[in-house]
Amino acid sequence: MSSMTRFGNRLYTGETSINFIGRRVMWYILSGTIIVLSVALTTLRGGFTFGIEFRGGSEFQVSNPASVDTAIAEKTVLDGVGVTAAPKISIVGGSSVRVQTDQLTTEQTDALRAALATAYKVPVEKVTSSFIGASWGSDITGQALRALGIFLVLVSIVMALYFRTWKMSVAAIVAVVHDLVITAAVYGALGLEVTPAAVIGLLTILGYSLYDTVVVFDKIRENTSVAYDESKRTFADSVNLAVNQTLVRSINTSIVAALPVSSILFIGSMLLGAGTLRDIALSLFVGIICGAYSTIFIAAPLYAQLREGESELTKQGRKVRTEIVRNASGAVR
Amino acid sequence: MATSSTSSRATRALVWLAVIILGFGALIASGVFFDKAGWVPKLALDLEGGTQIILSPQIAAGTTITEEELTQAVGIIRQRVDATGVSEAEVTTQGGTNIVVSIPGTPDQATLDRIRSSAKLEFRAVLVTDATAFVDGVATDISKALAADPKADLTKLGTPSTPATWPAPSADPTNGSDLNWVTPEMYQTYLTSTCDTLDAAGANVADPTKPLVVCSDDQASKYILGPVEVDGTMVSNASANYLSGANGVLTNEWGVYLTFNSAGRQAFSDVTARLTTLTGALNQFAIVLDGKVISAPRTLAAIPDGKPVISGSFTELSARALADQLKFGALPIGFEVQSSDTVTPTLGVAQLESGLLAGAIGLLLVVVYAIFQYRALASVTIGSLGIAAVLTFVVISYLSQANGYRLSLAGVAGLIVSIGITADSFIVYFERVRDELREGRTLVSAVESGWKRAIRTILVSGAVNFLAAIVLFALAVGNVRGFAFTLGVTTVVDLLIVVLFTHPILQLLARTRFFSSGHPWSGLDGSALGAVYRGRGEFRIDPTVSKGKREKVSREASKRQSIAERKAAEHGGEL
Numbered sequence: 001m002s003s004m005t006r007f008g009n010r011l012y013t014g015e016t017s018i019n020f021i022g023r024r025v026m027w028y029i030l031s032g033t034i035i036v037l038s039v040a041l042t043t044l045r046g047g048f049t050f051g052i053e054f055r056g057g058s059e060f061q062v063s064n065p066a067s068v069d070t071a072i073a074e075k076t077v078l079d080g081v082g083v084t085a086a087p088k089i090s091i092v093g094g095s096s097v098r099v100q101t102d103q104l105t106t107e108q109t110d111a112l113r114a115a116l117a118t119a120y121k122v123p124v125e126k127v128t129s130s131f132i133g134a135s136w137g138s139d140i141t142g143q144a145l146r147a148l149g150i151f152l153v154l155v156s157i158v159m160a161l162y163f164r165t166w167k168m169s170v171a172a173i174v175a176v177v178h179d180l181v182i183t184a185a186v187y188g189a190l191g192l193e194v195t196p197a198a199v200i201g202l203l204t205i206l207g208y209s210l211y212d213t214v215v216v217f218d219k220i221r222e223n224t225s226v227a228y229d230e231s232k233r234t235f236a237d238s239v240n241l242a243v244n245q246t247l248v249r250s251i252n253t254s255i256v257a258a259l260p261v262s263s264i265l266f267i268g269s270m271l272l273g274a275g276t277l278r279d280i281a282l283s284l285f286v287g288i289i290c291g292a293y294s295t296i297f298i299a300a301p302l303y304a305q306l307r308e309g310e311s312e313l314t315k316q317g318r319k320v321r322t323e324i325v326r327n328a329s330g331a332v333r
Numbered sequence: 334m335a336t337s338s339t340s341s342r343a344t345r346a347l348v349w350l351a352v353i354i355l356g357f358g359a360l361i362a363s364g365v366f367f368d369k370a371g372w373v374p375k376l377a378l379d380l381e382g383g384t385q386i387i388l389s390p391q392i393a394a395g396t397t398i399t400e401e402e403l404t405q406a407v408g409i410i411r412q413r414v415d416a417t418g419v420s421e422a423e424v425t426t427q428g429g430t431n432i433v434v435s436i437p438g439t440p441d442q443a444t445l446d447r448i449r450s451s452a453k454l455e456f457r458a459v460l461v462t463d464a465t466a467f468v469d470g471v472a473t474d475i476s477k478a479l480a481a482d483p484k485a486d487l488t489k490l491g492t493p494s495t496p497a498t499w500p501a502p503s504a505d506p507t508n509g510s511d512l513n514w515v516t517p518e519m520y521q522t523y524l525t526s527t528c529d530t531l532d533a534a535g536a537n538v539a540d541p542t543k544p545l546v547v548c549s550d551d552q553a554s555k556y557i558l559g560p561v562e563v564d565g566t567m568v569s570n571a572s573a574n575y576l577s578g579a580n581g582v583l584t585n586e587w588g589v590y591l592t593f594n595s596a597g598r599q600a601f602s603d604v605t606a607r608l609t610t611l612t613g614a615l616n617q618f619a620i621v622l623d624g625k626v627i628s629a630p631r632t633l634a635a636i637p638d639g640k641p642v643i644s645g646s647f648t649e650l651s652a653r654a655l656a657d658q659l660k661f662g663a664l665p666i667g668f669e670v671q672s673s674d675t676v677t678p679t680l681g682v683a684q685l686e687s688g689l690l691a692g693a694i695g696l697l698l699v700v701v702y703a704i705f706q707y708r709a710l711a712s713v714t715i716g717s718l719g720i721a722a723v724l725t726f727v728v729i730s731y732l733s734q735a736n737g738y739r740l741s742l743a744g745v746a747g748l749i750v751s752i753g754i755t756a757d758s759f760i761v762y763f764e765r766v767r768d769e770l771r772e773g774r775t776l777v778s779a780v781e782s783g784w785k786r787a788i789r790t791i792l793v794s795g796a797v798n799f800l801a802a803i804v805l806f807a808l809a810v811g812n813v814r815g816f817a818f819t820l821g822v823t824t825v826v827d828l829l830i831v832v833l834f835t836h837p838i839l840q841l842l843a844r845t846r847f848f849s850s851g852h853p854w855s856g857l858d859g860s861a862l863g864a865v866y867r868g869r870g871e872f873r874i875d876p877t878v879s880k881g882k883r884e885k886v887s888r889e890a891s892k893r894q895s896i897a898e899r900k901a902a903e904h905g906g907e908l
Contacts, residue, residue: 008764012771053672063677096680133389143897147808155800161665162793200743200816203752207801207820211754211794215761218790249764256760257753259702260695264749267691276379277688280746280816289754 008248015243024301031298035181042188052088052100052132052196054141058109059130061092062097065120072101076119077112092275098293103131148206152176155210158204163221167306173215175299179209179290186286197279204280205287212253213295219246220300239304243296254292261285338689339781340844343837350720350833357727364734370825374733376392376817379740380685383676390433398430406668407432427814432668454565455541456601457558458509459610459629461523499560509559510607512617514544519557526550528847550625558619558626567597576642587652587781605641608632664756688745693747696722699756705780707763709847713838715758721755721823721830728822738818747819754798755827759835761794762787766839772773776843784836791831798824 005084010016020027042048052059061071075100079089097120104112108127117124131311156169163169183205187194220242224235233241261284268278365372378385388410390398403426411424411430479494499520502513528548541561548555569592577589593601608616609632619629620643630643696718703711725748732738765787769779802821806814842848 004766008767009771012768016379022635059674061675061677061680063679092680095683096677124334126677128384128677130384130672130674131670132674133670143808144805144813147805147813150808151801151804154804155797158796158800191550196813197743198745200813203801203813204747204816204820207798208754210797210801211757213789214794214797215757218793222786223883245768249760252702252760252764253753253757256699256756257750259698260692260749260752263698264688264746266381267694271683271687271690275684276742277684277691277746280743284750319801 003191005149011244011247014244017240017244018247018298019240020243021236021301021304024297024305027297031178031182031294035178036181036184038185038189042185043189045191048184048188048194049191051193051198051327053196053257054194056133057104057131058101058104058112059132060101060116061128061130062099062116062120062122063096063126063128064095065097065122065126067120068095068097070097072119073097073116076115077101079115092254101165116146141196141199143205148176148203151206159210159217163217165307168221168303169307171303172210172217172228174302175213175291175294176209178294178298179205180286182290183283183287187283193278194236195276197276198283201280201287204284205291208257208288209291209294210283212250212291213299215251215253216243216246216295216300217303219243220303235307237302243300247296249297250292251315254288258288261288339840340778343840346837350724350829353829354720354724355726357731360733361727361730364731368734372730374738374740376681376685377739377744378674378681379676379742380681380740380745381437382676382681383435383437384673384675386434386436386673387427387671388434389671390430390668392900401431403432406538409873410434410668417457431671446512454568455561455621456563456604456605457545457561457619457621458513459614459619460510460515460544460559461520461557462614462617462629463554499793503545506559507605509562509604510611511559512615514559515557519544519546522614523547523555523557523660526555528555545621547619547621547624547626549629550627554626556619556626556629558621562618563593563597563600567593567600569594569597571656573647573649573656587647587649589647589652589656591641591643593639595639598637601639602635602637602643605632606635606637609635611773684742685745688742688749692745692749692752695752699752703756703759710763713757713835713842716838717830717835718752718755719761721826724826724830725751728826729819734821739815740819741815743813743816744819747816748823751820751823751827755823755830758791758795758827758831759789762831762835762839765790779834779838780839780843784839788832788836793830795824795828834874 007016011018070091073089074087077089088102090098092098099112099116101112109131113129114124114126117127120127152173156166156173159169159172160166180202183202186192189196192198220239222267223242223245224238261281264277265281265285268275268281361372373382390403390406407424407426423433425433425435440795492840497735499517501517502514502515506513523546526546529552541564543560545558546555547558570590573587574590575583576586578584586636608618616631617629618632619626621627628643685740699718700711700715703714707714719745729740732796733740762783765777769783770776772779774782799821802817805817806821
């Protein structure tokens with residue numbers, strides 16, 4: 001019998017119960033602190049570091065040179081064509097050298113391309129040059145942000161209809177925004193380059209995070225749909241039980257989702273170096289962990305809090321609470 | 334009876350799944366057979382290697398580009414790419430505004446220039462040319478005439494002729510055909526430049542109010558042209574048709590029919606009225622597209638109605654091409670290169686291999702974890718993931734054939750991520766079944782009631798994912814779309830697999846001795862799950878737990894009873 005199964009049993013019966021809902025202030029403070037810290041760090045660093053797709057610039061790639069020594073490229077760029085700013089040089093795919101510079105003129109591009117070919121002793125066809133307009137990345141992001149806004153509106157409507165309460169939508173959306181902010185802040189705080197691939201990862205988080213929240217909320221809906229008058233539990237307790245009962249699933253799901261992503265992250269960083277795979281995987285990895293956390297520690301407590309404000313439930317909560325107190329003192333037994 | 338009907342329903346679901354997979358397989362096979370398509374999905378440029386150029390329209394703030402304009406622009410750009418002899422180039426639109434040109438391999442500079450240049454159309458009067466095609470009369474040596482009399486009326490001289498030098502302008506030019514536009518320096522450029530250098534000099538971005546030294550598009554002739562007199566924005570329509578002869582009967586010669594708008598009509602009327610009085614090169618007007626003379630016809634008569642016909646040595650094809658170019662060139666928008674990205678085939682292969690490797694490792698990790706968590710039940714997970722992989726592959730292959738979908742690196746990442754999301758549906762399902770077992774149900778009924786609860790959750794969470802995919806696909810551009818596409822496909826595949834494979838298989842397995850007896854390795858072992866609920870109101874409590882805990886459990890358990898159960902318990906089993 002695996003210990004996880006036994007853990008699941010105890011959570012299911014209520015034998016073991018972790019008080020997620022009751023300690024909500026603690027979780028709020030924890031998340032708030034993380035957000036404030038990461039935003040502050042990002043600001044201290046001078047904002048996000050944007051990739052070439054956002055800044056615009058020229059990019060050269062030397063395929064399969066005999067040596068992938070980046071010093072050669074650095075020397076070539078600085079000596080050759082009068083590029084003053086320090087070029088960004090990285091090894092991609094393990095066997096190619098990538099050089100990113102500020103935007104060059106056509107003549108400079110041709111000259112640098114030839115110079116790189118000579119320096120790395122490859123035919124000039126093996127050196128590709130690309131140019132990225134500064135508007136490209138921001139265009140993609142602008143569209144993506146618009147999509148994000150529309151998606152959030154649509155999904156809150158869908159969830160409000162399905163769960164028959166807008167409060168679940170609000171709690172779920174707050175959790176998603178929480179995940180997006182923290183993931184973006186990780187990029188900002190660590191000074192990682194923001195590329196379109198990272199933006200894609202960020203967008204996927206919202207699908208994933210909501211998915212995770214919906215699964216847990218569905219259990220909450222099930223547990224709290226019993227007529228309240230008949231229930232011996234406060235609303236918050238019902239929510240807490242649902243979170244506990246789905247905890248094993250939440251852990252299993254997060255691990256299973258994180259495993260392939262960490263595999264991409266590992267392969268991406270070790271074999272490919274900078275690139276699409278690593279950037280997508282990194283934001284996803286952070287986002288999946290955040291998403292699992294926020295469902296349990298932010299969305300569910302927030303929902304309970306929103307609902308507890310309702311008069312009917314408050315009354316019910318008081319009634320149940322007094323009953324429990326009486327039970328504990330043994331007065332009714 | 335009920336049992337056999339459940340089994341047959343389960344079997345039917347499995348048959349349906351097989352039909353779907355084989356159906357897609359057959360569609361792909363027919364594509365391979367009839368259209369010479371491939372069995373595997375086509376790869377995008379970042380995996381295959383090649384160059385991708387993204388062109389965005391230059392439009393004034395507050396205006397938008399219409400679908401029709403974009404389609405026309407795609408048409409002209411496709412024509413240009415095809416004309417360069419590049420095979421398998423793809424020209425598509427993106428996000429309703431941009432044009433994406435994908436070319437395999439690394440294209441040469443000329444190809445890139447051809448694509449990058451905007452579709453700018455200009456009509457300029459010809460001042461000097463070495464083209465002989467349209468010149469009537471005997472060529473006269475301008476330099477001799479000039480030597481004899483520097484103020485000779487050059488407009489009366491025929492061309493071509495190639496004097497070694499050109500006199501300095503004697504006065505400010507008065508109209509577009511005034512030879513005073515030509516400076517000695519410009520003439521030297523005209524004499525010494527080759528067409529390649531002229532093209533590189535950026536004739537396309539020339540000032541429309543200045544004269545221009547330019548080449549014909551076949552690079553056969555050079556021209557010095559006057560300033561722009563009519564431009565592409567004034568052409569309202571162009572079509573290709575047979576020319577009509579003197580008596581109105583159509584000949585078998587092709588021509589291009591132009592229609593100007595009112596401003597163009599006036600301007601064109603003025604120009605042609607002036608040009609008909611001139612001879613030689615000066616009688617011609619040049620149609621310049623993207624800084625190249627595509628045609629320089631003679632002006633036989635003044636054209637006041639704004640509907641000139643361009644004759645020449647056209648074939649049907651070249652006439653239609655010119656009509657298209659004139660029509661499309663008349664677009665009020667130019668395009669600028671937003672990005673040009675080259676991926677070498679080597680890097681593409683390296684990225685694809687790493688992506689596949691990452692996928693394989695990710696799958697393996699998920700399988701190991703599933704075995705650790707669910708024991709023999711993991712075989713259902715592994716089987717489901719396997720079938721999901723097959724179904725995803727055939728669906729993507731089919732879409733690649735039918736809709737030209739290309740798998741990009743972002744798409745591959747989407748597929749790998751979906752392993753986790755697909756496996757999650759199984760986890761939700763299995764955990765629900767385990768919950769039901771904990772309630773003390775038999776495996777067969779636990780599978781049924783667990784399924785009823787799980788499918789709701791799976792459907793609504795699937796809907797959320799699918800909504801995300803659709804919104805991203807519809808609104809986002811570039812790589813985001815590729816990613817959203819795979820996310821959407823895998824969500825649907827996930828739902829199909831859960832309904833048509835995982836659940837039926839579990840229904841069937843629940844009837845096997847190994848699983849129904851709750852074998853410790855089955856992953857659905859009732860006692861391991863502490864099937865606490867033994868019947869109405871009765872709970873089996875683990876004797877090892879402390880007394881206090883036992884009380885807490887029974888309190889908790891009694892809370893979890895349904896109203897009916899509680900009432901039944903109160904009545905002391907009267908029911």
